[in-house]
Amino acid sequence: MKHKFEHPAPSARELNGPRYWRSLDELAATPGFQEHLEREFPQGAADLNGIDRRNFFRLMAASFALGGLGMAGCRRPEVNILPYGKSVEGVTPGLAQYYATAMPARGGAIPLLAECHQGRPTKLEGNPSYLPYGGASNLQTQAAVLGLYDPDRAMISTQAGNEVTGPQVNDLLAKIRDTYTPIGGAGLAFLAEPSTSPTRAALVANLKAKFPKAIWAEYEPVDGSAPERALETLLGKRARPLYRFAQAKRVLSLGCDFLQSESGAIGYARDWAKGRRQVGKGEAMSRLYVAESHFSITGSNADHRIRVAGSQLPGFAAAIARRVFAATGRFPELTGALDRLAADLKIDAGWLDACVADLCGHRGAALVCAGFQQGLAVQALALAINEALESFGRTVDLLPSESPAADSIHTLAVAIQTGQIRSLVIIGGNPVYDAPAEIDWPVLQKQVSEVIRHGLYSDETSAQVAEQGGWQVHGTHFLESWGDARTADGSIVPVQPMILPLFNGVSETEFLARIAGDSVTEGYSLVHRTFTELNGGSEKDFRGWLHDGVAVFTGATVIKPRIAAAALAEVLRGTSFPVLSTGNLEAVFVPDLKVDDGRYANNGWLQECPDPITKIAWDNPVQISPRLAADLKLIDPRRLDKDQPATGALDPARHDINQFTIGKEQAHVVRITLDGRSVEAPVHIQPGLADYTIVLPLGYGRTAAGRVGNSVGFNAYSIRTSAGAAFATGATIEVIPGRTQQLPNMQEHWAIEGRDIIREANLAEHHENPTWAAGIGMEAHSPAIYGTDKDKPAAFKAAKTPRGNSLYETPDLDGTHQWGMSIDLNTCIGCNACVIACQAENNIPIVGRDQVLRGREMHWIRLDRYYSSGFESNAAIPEDPQVSLQPMACQQCELAPCESVCPVNATVHDEEGLNVMAYNRCIGTRYCANNCPYKVRRFNFFDYQQRQLDSLYLGPLGPQGKPELLKMAMNPDVTVRMRGVMEKCTYCVQRIQRAKIEQKVKAGASGAIEVPDRTIRVACEQACPTEAIVFGNILKEDSAVSIAKSDPRTYAVLGYLNIRPRTTYIAKVRNPNTNMPGQKDMPPPLSRLEYNQKNHAAAGHGEGHGPMHGETHGAEHAAPAHKNGGQH
Template structure:
C-alpha cells in the first residue's frame, strides 16, 4: 500500500472523517474492515489477502433461479411505450468518453491524446450521428468515404478532409458545430462527427470533457454535455432536436496520418473458406504472384530441396546496414549447425538455387532473434498497447495543435479499417455511399524490425543500424534529423521530435529559450530511467522494449554465472504492449526457438507479412482474421466484407 503524495489525504481517510470515524491511519481502517468481513485479524491472513487480491471462500452461495412463466406471459407489446424517432424527435445517449471516462481522467495527457478506438479522434468528444441523419440534417456526405462534390447547407462536408488548400490538411477534420435542444428549452453545442454503425435518429454524446478547471491538460478540452442531463435522464433523453450553427470546430483525427490502404493490409476469410483452403492467406496480396522471396535450400540430412523454416529465415536472412558483425561459420565448433546459404545467380538443373559449401555463411548461434506476431482474431482495438508503450518508453504528449499537424509521437498505432457492402453496377465498391452496417478491423502497427530495413540504407550517419539480435536499433547521439529514414519507411512508424516535447509543456513549445524548460521533480518520477529521453531534432521508433530484453539477459546471466548459457527462456520477456493486451493478441519471443510461442504463431498458415512483396522481411507479422457468423442470422454473409471488397478491387 502506497502513501499518498504530499502528505495528502487518501480516499479512505476522507470518507472516514465524513462518517465520523475519526482520524485513523487508512491501513488500520482496511485491516479493521478485513477483520469484520472475514472474521480473521491475524497479519498472515491479511498479507495473503493483499497478495492475492481476493479472500478465499467469500463468494455468495449458488442459488437456483427460474423465471416466472405467468409473469412473462402477461407481458405484451403494449406494456412498453416506444416513441417513434424522427429528425424532430431524436434519441440522446450519454456515454463515458474513452479518453476521460466520466471526467476522472480529464487531466491525463496520455488518455487525452490516445486516439478514440473507432473515430480515431484525439483531445475532443464530438457528437456522433449516423450517415442517414447527417444527410437529412443538411444533405451532407462525409468526405472520408466520398469524393463527391455534393455539399451541405453550410457549403462544406461533414468530416471534411480537403487536400491542397491552406485551411485543411490530412487529419484536420473540420466539423460543423450543432445545437442539441430539448423541449424544455435547454441545449448544448458540440461538433458533429458522422460515424457508421450509429442507429438512425440517435445522437451519441461522450461525457467527461469540457471542464473549466481541471489542470493544464484537461481545462478547455472538448465540450460539456452535462447541462441537459438530470438525475432522471442521466443516460438517455428522448425528443431532442438537432440544428447546425454557422460555426465549425477542428478535430484532430489521426486515421489519415499513416495510411497503408489498398495493398491487402488486412486479410480475412470465413470459417468455411478457411476449412476448405487453410492457405488462403498466402494467396492474397502482390507477393502471391511473385517468386518466393526465400529460395529453397538443400537439406543437409536428406539432400532434398525444401522451404526454409522460420528459424532458418531468421538465422540466415541477409542483414541491413549493420554496424555489428555476427560470428562466421568458421568460428563455430559444431559444423553440423551449418546451413549452406544459396548463392544468387547460380541455378541447378532443377531451376533452383544451388548451394556452395565454401560460402562463408553468417550464423547467429548464441544470439536470440526476436520477433512478434499479432493475431487479428483477438485484437479488439482497445488501444491499451498504445498507452502502455507511451508509458514504458517515455513518449511525450504533443498537444492537439501538434496532432493536427500530424506530429503525434506514439510508437504503436492502431489502424482502423471499415468495409461496407455497397457496390456499383460494375461490381466495384461504391465510395459515394456510407453503409449503415460496416465491418471493422483493427491493426496494431509499430516498427517491424525489418531484416532488410530500408531506413538503414538511407541514413547518412548510421544512426539506425542492425544488431546481432535482429533489432533495428537507434543511436540517438548520431541522429542529425534528416528524416530520410521516415520517408523511406513503408510502414510509416518512425516519429520525429519537431520540438522539445520531453522538455517543454505543450502550451510553451514555440517559445524556445524564452519559455519555461525542464521538468519538475514529480514529473521526473513518471519517466522510465531505463529509457533515454529524446530531444528536438531526433528520430525515434519502437525498439521491441530493448531495455526489457537487456534486463532479462542480465538477470539470466546472474542466475547462471559461468555456465555460458545466455539464452533467455521463452515467456520471460514481455514487451509493454504485450503485457497489457487483454486478449493476448500480441506474442513476442525468440523466433529461432522452435518451442517458443511466437515460433508456433509464425508457423501458422494464417501468418503473413504486411507489404511482404517489398522483400524487406519484417520481424513483426500478422495472423489473418477468421469470421464465423451464424448462418441462420437474417443478415448472414458468405464472405467477410473486407474480403469481398478485396476481390472486387483485384478480381481474385
C-alpha cells in the first residue's frame, strides 16, 4: 500500500493572516482543488482522449492500415543519414560555432550570439559584449530560432496565388522603377514597418530622391514613440529618454512596464536588479512604486502598487506633480492647472503624500518613468517631475533622435480614398489584420489596382493581395539576412546571416535597393557601405564589428533639458478624464507578453508559454476586475468583503459553472462593444485590475498565421481605433447567457502541498535578524537533517553526504565537481525567458492546447505565481493582492525520492550530484513523478517530436507528418525523447560535459581538470536578464554559487522532507514605505506568523517540542521583534 505523506497542517490561528494562493479555486479551498492536491497523478493527464471507444478503435484501425499490417513487429522506423561529401573548412562535427548577430525589435535591436551546428543555427543567446544587456535576452529572442524553421513561412513568390520565379520578381521591380521614375513616383506608395536600421534609412532616402512624389508611410500597431513626441513638444527637439535604474533609489512607474515591455527592458531589468540585491546592513535597497491599470510584470514586483485606470493616469500624474513642484519650488504657475486636472481623482491623498515625500527625500536618486502607451500629458508630467527631482544626468539621460521621415497610415488612407494611388508596395507588417478599425483597411486595399507585398509570411494581408491578383515576394528571416540596426541606447549592431536563405527569399534591404535601382543590391555590400559612410573605418574595423557584434561608435550626445512652463501648460490645457462605471468602461489594449502584436502568433513555444500573470496559454481572454465581475454577477458580491467569515454560503469563484477541473478554467463568454463595434471573448477574473477597466491583449484571433496561430483567441484589433489605441472609454460588456469556454490555465497543474514554500520579510526586519529565513521553515523545528554536521559548510555536505538522523549511511559523492544552483527570489521578475531558453536548449516539445488542458505540458522549468493579501477570510477575493514568483525545476535532490521508486534504475545519481535520466531504461511507470514532491517531472504521452498536434492519437504505426524543417531547430547535443519516457531538468548536462571535455583538452597531462567557475552557464541562467539564477560547483567555496548559497536568506523548498535539494532559494525581501496609509496596521506575511505563533508563542520557544529541541537550534531561532508595516 502506498504511504501517503501528510504535510503538517497549519493551526487555526496561523490562518488569521495573509496566505499565499495561486488561483481563485485555491483561495476558496474548493473541494475539487483539495482533491486534486491529493491525487496520485494529475486529473485528466492519464486519460486517453475525449473520444469514445468506437472512435478510438476507428483511429487505431486507420493507423494500422496506414502503417501496414504485414509488418514483422513494431520496430522504430529506420532513418538513413548522409555524411559530408567533402569536409567543410572551419566546421568540426559535434562542436558548435558562435557568431554575432542581432534581432531587430520595436524600440531597439537585441544583440545576440547564435549557436550553430554544422551550418544551422539552433540556439540564440545574448551577446555579452554588449554591456547594458550583459549577455541576457528575452523570451522572444529565445524563440526566434523556431521562427526561422517555421514550415508556414512564405516559401515561394506568387502572383494571384500562382508561383513566380526570381527573374519574374526582378522584372516586376524593374517595371515599377521604369514606370514611376519619369513621373517622379506620382501614384506610387509604400507602407512599411518602422525600423532602426541605418542601411534601410539610407535606402529610403535614395528611394525618396528617385520618387519625390511617392508616399512613404510607416505603421506599427503598437507605437512606442510617445516619449519622443512628448520631448519634441516640450523641448522643440526630438529625443528619447534612457533610464538608469541602477542609480535610482526610488522609482515611480506611471503605467511603465520597464521590466518587460518597454524599449531596452532587458537592460532596465538588469539595472533594477542591482538595487534589489542591496539588502545588507547599511545598504540602501531601492523602492518601487507602480500606478497602473492592468497587472504588469513591473507591477507584480512593486513594493507599493496602486490601481489607476489608464484614462485617469493624467490626473494621478498631476496630483504627484502638484506635490513635487510644491516641495521643490518648480513651476508655481501650473498649480491651478494641476489642481483642476486632479480634482476628481479618487485616490487616497495619504498614498500620494507618502510617495512624493519619499521621492523628494531622494532628490538626484529618484526616477519617474511613463510607459510608451501613455498619452502626451502623462509623458510631459513625468519629464517635468524628473527635472524637479534633479534626475536628468543622474537617473535619466536624454539622447537625441531623428524625426521620422515618413507619413502615417492615415495620410496613405486618404490618398487611396481619393484615387491618388495606383501601385501600393507593402513591406512587412500586416495591415489587413492590425490596422486601426476606423480605416477598414481590407476595403481600402481593394481600391488599389496593383498591390505588391514583401513579407516573411503568407498572412491575412497576403491572402487579400492574392485575391486582388497582386504579387507576394517572400522575404527572409533575420537569421538568414544581412542588415544592421540600432539598440535602445543608439549603438549600431550587425545583423548577420547564420544560414543561406532556406527558400531563396529576398531581404528587405535587397528588395528596396532593387526598386530604387541602386548600383549595389547585395545585402553584405549594402551593410558594408553604410558602415563605411557612418564610421569611415577600414576593412579591419568592419570585420571587427562583425566579430564582436557591437558598434565602436554611437554618435549619441546627452541633452541637458530645461522644460518651459508654458509648453507644459499647453500640454495640460484641455486634458481631462471621465468617470468610469459598469456602463462606461475603459478598454485597455496591451501587446501580449508572448506573441507581442501578433507577429509571433505562429510560434508554438510562445503560444504554449503561460502568461506571467494570468498563467493562461493558447488564449487571450478579456481580463476584468473582481469588482466588475461582481457587478456582472459572475461572482457573489459578498466575496469582495474581506470580513466574510467562511465560504460555505457563498457562490464559488466562477459562479455556477465552476466545476473544478484542473487546468480547465471554465470562463463565461462576454460581448464587448466599443464605438459600435463588438467582439466576443472569454473572460478571466484578474485581481489587481482597476475596477472598471477591461484588458484586451492584442496579437490573437489570427486567420492566416499558420497551423499554430490560426483560430487562437480573439482579435482585439477589430474594435481598436487610432484615437483609443491604448485606452478607450465608453465600452460596455455583457455576459452571453449559456456560453462558456475552457481556458488552459497552467498555474494549478503542478500545485504542490507543503509549508513555507514562499518566504518573505521586510527590509527592516531583515536588518534586525538576517537569519530569519532559516527560522521559518518546518526543518527549523524538526530534528536536524544533517545531525551533528548541520553547521558544516555546503561543500562538505555536498561531498560527504552526512547521514544525519537517518538509520542508514548515505554514499559519499567523489566527483571533481558537485553541481548546485541558487535562485534569488528578490531579483526574479517572472519574465519567462528561462522557460523558453530551457525549451530551446533541451528539445522540449510543443504539445498543443488540448494536451495543455489535460495537464500534459512538458516544460522543465515553470514560474509559480502566488498571490497574497492581508485578508483573514479565504472567502474574500483581494482586489489588491501582492505577487510572489518562484521558478521551479528539478531540485536535483541528493536523497532523491524519485530514485528509490524507479523499478528499472532509469533515474539515478551520478558522482557529481546530478539526478540523471537514462531514457533507454525508462518504461514509463511514472512512479518517479508521483513521488516527486516538487511536481517537476514530465511524461511523454505521445511522440510529440514526431507528430503534428492534430495527429497525436493515430498510434505508433500511423503517419508521422512532422515537417522536416522543424527538426533543424533541434539541439544535436540533447537526446530527443520518445513516447512513454519520463524527462526533467538535467542542469543542462550537455553543457557540463562539453565544458569538462574542453577543460581536459586544455589540461593535457597536467591533471588540472576542474572546470573554472562561471565557465558553465545553464540555459535558464544565461537567458535571465536579472542574474537571478546562479549555477556552479559548490565544492569551491569562492565560486559564485557557493557565495550565493552562503547568503543568510538561503533556504530549501520542502527541506524538512530530508531530500536535500541542490537547488536552493534566496528568500525575498520587500522594501515597503512604513508611512503609507494602513501600512503600520498590516500583519506580517503568513510565513512569519507560522514562525512566531506556532513555534514562538507566548509560552516560549520550547513549547510543544521535545526535550532535545532547544539543543538542536542555535540562537538564530530567537523570535525577532516585528516592525510595523509588513509587506502587504
